[in-house]
Amino acid sequence: MVNNKKRKLLDTEAVTSCLHLRGTSESAVLACHNRTAKNEEKWSVGTFWRRVSQYYAPLRKCYSRCKLQGSRGSELDFWVADIRTMLQEVVAKSSEWCSFLQAVLATTATLHVVLYHDECTAGNILNPQKKLKATMWYLSFKEFRSVFARENAWLPVAMLQHRVADAVLGGVSAATVKVLQHILQAGNCRDGFDLNMGAHDAQYRVHLAPTSFFLADHDAQRATYCNKGSSGYKPCLWCANVLKRDAPEASTASGSFVDICESRFSSFQIASDAEIFAAADHLATIAKAGERATMEKAYGVNFVPGSLLQDAEARQLMPPSGACNDVLHAYFCNGVASWEVGLAMRELQSISDLDALRYIVYSSSIKKPGHRTFKSYVGLHQKKLVNDSSRFQIAVLPRLLNVTLRESQEYGLLLAPELQKPLRAASSELRAFAGDPELQSGKALRLGTLLIRPQDVIMWDAKAAQVLECFRGRSGFCVLTLRLQLLQKKAWGSVWQITDRRTLLPLSPSADIDVPTFTKRVGMTISCLH
Incomplete structure (x- = not known):
């Protein structure tokens, strides 16, 4: 006699375990199981x-x-994360998120939201009808800065297909307003909420800071703040006096403005939030389309009803001063690094021998780009719902969250530190000083997203030191340093005096350590750009 109750329990476990197969759709799981199972087990x-x-x-x-308000008066569904419910589910299903959040909340009860959004294209990118193309919003916290580089430190909070965004009054900017209003509502910021975490369900009170930071590439910045970019006289959202090269000559001749070729940082003036808001408000008061278009070009900002800058309350939730460039897109794509690639490609064009070109390609291990934008092909697996935006959103978002939590549990949030080869035993004096006979020295120390090498400067808690050697021992990882004394703070960074005080500094993956973007040593002083 078959125990049906037990059979159902086993089926539930079997189904959920198969849902964890990376990149496999639910339909494929069902088909594969039934194809290989016995009749009574199908x-x-x-x-x-x-x-x-x-x-x-x-x-x-x-x-x-x-x-969301449609441009033709209708309302459109838009699914946004409930931050209280989401965080409770996250800490319940991912011990990595739970332990990291516990460590953060042990030092502060206030979390600062960092919002990120970018467009995603799933499927065939050459298809002119990109119904799967969507804008994805992700969220992390400033307190998670040491794990920002980990994909699974970012939680999916919303998504909107482009064809739907085009029908929204205010477009992606209006959708961003809705995300901010929903997450940074007064109950989450002023009153706060409780999270139960850990083996004993310890209760932690959480408050969200009332403003959000924004990490984005230039396209996402334009979509959010409606700035014109290179099509306006003022291409940079944050610069008050930097103009494009073909701006009217009278402007740069006045002495107040400079063009984008200016190399003196001291000539740049930062536009305040109040100045940007005033420009947006002025555009709203102009009735004539021609006059408004002229001022839009001058301000470098478009007038878009329903957008973030046109909402006096919502723009305070994520002001331009809280926005930051995404280094991947601002530096590596169409930035300094891409210019370097362009110069290399120009050299390649001089190669007339196809065999030589083929050799370069093979030796460089060039791989074709993958278009798996939605994690684990989640978007493609739900394409049958692509014509129903509301159902598509609520089908994709939980699956994205599921993949994020599973992979955070499997791979962790913190990158394991690594002492890079060649390794050798530390000097007897250092082994004795550290009380560790197994202390080893290495070429460099990989700590999270940082690669720390001898002669590098590291900074923490308004302190700094120059690294002499990197070590691994019984108690973990450490660096031998010369401590630095602050001489001056500059707009571009700081200047430090090298002292003769040597310190063995222990380091862990969660340490809040910075490495300056650029350093220059002159005598016994080091200038740091950061």
Whole structure:
């Protein structure tokens, strides 16, 4: 006699374990299982999809249905994360997130939101009808700075297909307003909320800071703040007096303005939030389209009803002063690094021998780009819902969150530190000083996203030191340093005096350590750009 109750329990476990197969759709899981299973062990279609629905139900509860105003007067569904419910589910399902958040909340009860959004294209990028193309919003916290480089430190909070965003009054900017208003509502900031974490369900009170930081590439900045970029006289959102090269000559001749070729940093003036808001408000008062277009070009900002800058309250939640360039897109793509690649390609164009070109390609191990924008192909697996935006959002978002939590649990948030080869035993004096006979010295120390090498400067808690050697021993990783004494603070960084005080400084992956962007030593002083 078959125990049906036990059979159902086993089926539930089997189904949920198969849902953890990376890159595999639920339909493929069902088909593969039934193709290989015995008749009495096959899953019925109805039972399988009920198990799938039950599995994702807690994750679906992490998102709330909001409404966006359509440009034609209609309302459109927009699913946004409920930050309280999401964080509770996150710490319950990922011990890595739980332990890291516990460590953060042990030092502060206030979390500073960092919002990020970018466009994603799934499927064939050459398809002219990109129904899967969407803008994805992710969230992390400033207190998670040491793990920002880990993809799984960012939680998916919202998504919107481009074809839907085009029908929204204010577009992506208006959707960003809704995300900010929903997450930074007064109950989350002023009142706060409780999270139960750890083995004993210890209760932690959490408050969100009332303003958000914004990490974005230039396209995302333009979509959010509606700045014109290179099509305006003032291409940079933050610069008050930097103009493009073909701006009217009378402007640069006045002495107040400089063009983008200016190399003296001291000539740049930063535009305050108040000045940017005043420009946006002025555009709203101009009735004539021609006059407004002229002022838009001068201000470098477009007038878009419903956008962030046109909402006097919402723009305080994420002012331009809280925005930061995404280094990947601002530096490596169409930035300094891409110019270097361009120069290299110009050299390649001089190669007339195809065999030589083929050799270069093979020796460089060039790989074609993958277009798996949605994690684990989640977007592609839900393409049957692509014409129903609301159902597509609430199908994709819980699955993205599920992948994030699974991979954070599997791979962790912190990158394991690594002492790079060649390794050798530390000197007998240092082994005796550290009380560690197994102390080893290495070429460099990989700590999180940092690569620390001898002669590098490291900075922490308004302190600095120059690294002499990197070590690994029984108690972990450490560096031998010469401590530095602060001489001057500059707009571009700081100047330090080298002392003769040597210190063996222990380092851990969670240490809040910085390495300056650039350093220059002159005599016994070191100038640091940071």
